[in-house]
Structure formats: structure tokens, C-alpha cells
Amino acid sequence: MALFVCTSILVLSIVIALLARKGAVSNSMHDIMAASGSFGAFLLFFISVGEIYSIGTLIGGPGSIYGRGANYGTWFTCYFFLAYACGYFLNPVIWRLGKLSKAVTISDLLGWRFNSGTVQVLTAVVGIVFLIPWIQNQFAGLAILVKYLGLGIDFEVAVVISAVIAFIYIAIAGIRAPAYVSILKDILLILAVLVVGMVAIFNMPGGISGVFHGIADKMPKMLTVTTEPITAGATFTLSTIVFQMLGFYVLPITMQGTFSSQNEKILRRNAILMPLYMVMFPFLIIVAYFALLTLPGLEKADYAFLAVAVKYLPSWVLGLIAGGAALTGILVTAFTGLCIGGMFSKNVLGVLKPDMKQTTMVWSTQAVTALSLLGGVILALFYPNLMLTVVTISYSGLTQAFVGILFACLWKNSSKWGIISGLAAGILVLLFMNTVPYGLNKGFVALIINLVVAVIVSLLTKPDSVTIQRFEAYQEISKMKTSSEVGVQSKPEPTT
Numbered sequence: 001m002a003l004f005v006c007t008s009i010l011v012l013s014i015v016i017a018l019l020a021r022k023g024a025v026s027n028s029m030h031d032i033m034a035a036s037g038s039f040g041a042f043l044l045f046f047i048s049v050g051e052i053y054s055i056g057t058l059i060g061g062p063g064s065i066y067g068r069g070a071n072y073g074t075w076f077t078c079y080f081f082l083a084y085a086c087g088y089f090l091n092p093v094i095w096r097l098g099k100l101s102k103a104v105t106i107s108d109l110l111g112w113r114f115n116s117g118t119v120q121v122l123t124a125v126v127g128i129v130f131l132i133p134w135i136q137n138q139f140a141g142l143a144i145l146v147k148y149l150g151l152g153i154d155f156e157v158a159v160v161i162s163a164v165i166a167f168i169y170i171a172i173a174g175i176r177a178p179a180y181v182s183i184l185k186d187i188l189l190i191l192a193v194l195v196v197g198m199v200a201i202f203n204m205p206g207g208i209s210g211v212f213h214g215i216a217d218k219m220p221k222m223l224t225v226t227t228e229p230i231t232a233g234a235t236f237t238l239s240t241i242v243f244q245m246l247g248f249y250v251l252p253i254t255m256q257g258t259f260s261s262q263n264e265k266i267l268r269r270n271a272i273l274m275p276l277y278m279v280m281f282p283f284l285i286i287v288a289y290f291a292l293l294t295l296p297g298l299e300k301a302d303y304a305f306l307a308v309a310v311k312y313l314p315s316w317v318l319g320l321i322a323g324g325a326a327l328t329g330i331l332v333t334a335f336t337g338l339c340i341g342g343m344f345s346k347n348v349l350g351v352l353k354p355d356m357k358q359t360t361m362v363w364s365t366q367a368v369t370a371l372s373l374l375g376g377v378i379l380a381l382f383y384p385n386l387m388l389t390v391v392t393i394s395y396s397g398l399t400q401a402f403v404g405i406l407f408a409c410l411w412k413n414s415s416k417w418g419i420i421s422g423l424a425a426g427i428l429v430l431l432f433m434n435t436v437p438y439g440l441n442k443g444f445v446a447l448i449i450n451l452v453v454a455v456i457v458s459l460l461t462k463p464d465s466v467t468i469q470r471f472e473a474y475q476e477i478s479k480m481k482t483s484s485e486v487g488v489q490s491k492p493e494p495t496t
Helices: 002-019 029-037 041-052 060-068 070-101 106-113 117-149 155-173 176-202 207-218 234-247 252-259 264-294 301-312 315-352 358-382 388-410 416-432 442-460 465-478 483-489
Strands: none
Touching: 002 155, 002 176, 002 315, 029 176, 029 252, 029 315, 029 358, 041 176, 041 252, 041 264, 060 070, 060 264, 060 301, 070 106, 070 234, 070 252, 070 264, 070 388, 070 465, 106 117, 106 252, 106 315, 106 388, 106 465, 117 155, 117 252, 117 301, 117 315, 117 358, 117 388, 117 416, 155 176, 155 315, 155 358, 176 207, 176 264, 176 301, 176 315, 207 264, 234 388, 234 442, 252 315, 264 301, 301 315, 315 358, 388 416, 388 442, 388 465, 416 442
């Protein structure tokens, strides 16, 4: 029964994807990658959470609390809240720069702003390399889902089917298809978390207080952030929160949502509303601690959420949970694959061959999307465990682009050599630094070094006249009061 319900949900998602083709322009990179900037507040809200809340939210989140306690619970919750506040100010800036440069990827934006094909290629290559683990993470989560729920299908088959569905979404209507399917996914995801959370509350004597009193009595260390020695937990947790807060909206997949917005007011409104989606977080925490009390000694901590569901819920409800969780992983995989395909086609091949036609670029994007999904499948089959470190690795590399975005909008005299040198320094630190001072997050340390190097090199070099003119053009449109004026006044130049 569970397999039938899950399969029905996946079939329904393909039907929704087909309906999303209305208005799509199949031979336009702007439409494939950013829906021609046509998404309103409703759809943009769902695509934003669709990109953010992956299968790791459902499986890796409770699993990290089950296995490691409040250190990870604190990180898991805090950085989302802080990121939304950061996004309120940062997203309109990114949207304006994107509008001015006609960007559909982060590499477009930075390459245009710093008048550099090298910046385009470097940021695209970094993005592609560090997005591949993101795909592997989703497939690894799907493997855990299939195995633990006993859906009667080999996880290898499930991973391949998921990759095929993700590609179908992109092939049908580019970013539009996963955007519309996100509505179904988010309804199912929130229902799944609320249902399993309520199951935990009603089956625990004393309800919510019973869960936390039980943990406080039996495992008090699981409720506290490790502070002694300070480097054992607190410095890592806090530096990770700050680091991921800064990187949240400069990830290539989240910037796709930003570029697809009709205007910057929608982005600000969504930043205000986004925390409402976190209504599920308290339930995820409750489920994790409830599992720790009632189902100790699970083979893997990542089984915590699913273990509670399997023990207390009927098969058809498990099918709904499986369908929602599978869609969560498939959608994030589709978004990620599209980002990889777009950056490779537009910012690597497009720089090497400036006269490439739009139709060729679209075809190349779809082909590279398929190859990236295949790469994710291979990684998942050989490394089938959902690991928090996979997301950490991806985040650490992708967030290094924050310095480029910061300088693009704030520092007139920042140069392409500063951006290139800083990014290279940050990546080298990630790859070769073995000992991190004070127990800090390695990505955070790399970002600081990236920033310092970018400042020094920019001070020692000078931006060209085009780079300065583009900064001044951005400053001019930033003074306008409405996003509609931006659309009228901006006269983007082609990226060179």
C-alpha cells in the first residue's frame, strides 16, 4: 500500500510538471533558468522553500539531534532564522544586479560586474564541483527512505528512478516544473512532520514536557551545547551558524529563485514570511528526542524520524510520508542539476565560445543536467550513507562566493583580480588546511582568508573603467524607489 501511494504521488508530480509548460519558452536560457523573471509571491515562496528544505531536513536534521544533541539542534534552527533576516537585505541587492546584468546564474552576475570571463569560469567551476555532493546527499537520503520504510523496491532502482524524474521536470519546462511541483511537495512535507510530531507527543506520557523532562533526567548532555573546552562544540556551532547565514542566499540554487522573481518587493515579503515555514522545526526536534527515549540504539541516527513513523503509523500514511520525502529529494536534485547544467553551458562553454546560439546552449544545459544527475547517482550508489559532512563540504565551497557578491554591490574599487585571488585562497584553505584554530568551522576560516586576500589584492590592483561604470550603474538604480523603474532604466551590457 505504501509503495502504491508513493508511486501515485510521483505520477501526480509529473502531471503537474506537464501543466507547468504553459508559458514556457523552450529555446530561451532566461526562461529555462529563471522563468523569465515571472514568478509572483505565491510561487516564489514555494520555490524558495523547495530549494532550501531538502530531504536532509526530514532525515538528517532529526538524525543529527538524535546522535549529537543540542549542538546540532542549535545550529539547525538558528542559522535558518538568521539567514532569513540576512535575505531581507541581500536578496533585493542580488535581484537588482541580476536585472541589470540579465543574469541567470551567479557566475553571470559576477562575470558581468567585474567585466571578466575568468571570474565567470572560476565561479562556475567552483559551483559545479561543490554542487555535485548536494545531489549525492539527496540520493543518499532517498536510499535511507526506501530501505527503512520497506517499500519493496531496491534502493538502487529508487535512486535511478528519482534521477529520471528530476530530469523529466527540467526537460519539460526548466525551472517552472519543479517550482509548481514544490507546492505539492511542501504540503506533503509539512503534513508528514506535523503528523509524526503529533504521534510522538500523544504517545509520550506528559506530552511535550514529558519528552524534554525525560531527556533532562536520562540524558541531560543532549540538551546542552558543549562549552568545556570551548573548542569542543560552542565555537564550531556558532561559527557555523554565522558562516551558513552569510552563505544561505548566495548558493547557486537559491539565487535561481531570486532571479525568477518579478520584483524585489516580493523577495522582501517572502523573507518576512519564510520563518512561518519553520513551524515544523519544533516537531522535528520533539520527534528526535522522543526517538532517543523510546527507540534508543538505532543502527543509524538518521533513522530517527522514520523509526517513529514506522512504529506508529499505518502503511498508507507511510506512503504519503515516503511520497513527500521523495519529492523533497527529487526537487532539490532537479534544481541542483539545472544549476550545474546552466553554469557549465553559459559560463564555461559560453565564455569559450561567445557566439554559441541560444538553442545550442539550452540543449547543452539539459545534457549537462543529465550528466550531473548521473554523477550523483554513481556517488550515491558507492557512498549510500546520508552524511551531514556532505552538506558541510558543499556549503563550505559554495559560500566562498559571498565575498564576490559583497564587493559587487558595496565596493567600487574592488577588482577582478581581488575576487579571483580571494576565491582561490578560500578554496585552497578548504582543501589543504588540516588544523582549524579554536575549533572554528573550516569554511568560516576560509571565508575570512578569502575576504582578507580579496581586499589586499584589490588595493594593489585597479578595476578597469567598464567595471567602475557598471558599479555606478548599479548604484544609480539602487536609488530608484520601485523595481518597475529598474526595469525601465536599466540598459544591460553584454558580458565580456
